[in-house]
Amino acid sequence: MKARNNNTLTLDQFKDKHYGKVGTKKRDELEEGYENFKIGALIHEARIEKGLTQEELAAKIGTSKSYISKIENNIKEVRLSTLKKIIELGLGGHLELSIKL
Template identity: 70%
Template sequence: MKTNKLQTLSEFKDEFYGNIGTEKRTALEEGYQEFKLGALIHEARIEKGLTQEQLAEKCGTTKSYISKIENNVKEVRFSTLQKIVESGLGGKLELNIKL
């Protein structure tokens, strides 16, 4: 049976980009502010072989709204994100807050 090893974002960055202060990690951290949720939705939609219109239909929204989210024109509410991920993409949305 295959097991999934979950990692925190910090663990992932340490493993693939090195420790804080290294050149590769610094480049990542500087570009991290430009990271947007829309890119993740876009990649997942393409991986599933869906058009924006098909994704919108599956999750009960419009193609225009999906486009705006993917292009970072519009922020997405958590409840809408959950519909996109679960109903539209067939995935599971998990939120993890560490203090």
Template identity: 75%
Template sequence: MKAKKSKVTTLDQFKDKHFGKRGTASREQLEADYETFKLGALLHEARIEKGLTQEELAEKVGTTKSYISKIENDVKEVRLSTLQKIVELGLGGRIQLSIKL
């Protein structure tokens, strides 16, 4: 019997096809936008896991519900120092950064 050729496309193959290879302007923009989106989603998940509303988190950190919402929904970029304050004071957590080359 002949083996079936897989029609599965990896995420990297999809991005290569639709946005170009790494290093091209459109691909780098996609990667940058994804990292921003991922940050908002991570913050949202952590807040939910702690059982906090956006308003409760904002109060703990000394900001507004609107600001927390904008970060979670990727409408507003957040400075690392502000993110650290949200994670540490608001969520009782710690930020871990890594750089991949």
């Protein structure tokens, strides 16, 4: 991505400048944190789309509202088994994983 003008950086340029290039420790830690954040944001969006409150989603999978909140707000990492429950039991969806090499 190119910068729009001399004063504006793309997200990748900003990350390069402040966190280093892809493959450096600081940048990898940032990217890993972003992936966790993305999962929480996706759960939040799907829950809203289904018209569920955090409390309703929590009840469907047998956990607490505060746990759902912590996942959505990237305070707590979600285990794969819990993610599967949230997606399948709570949201009526299907979880698909892929590994890219």
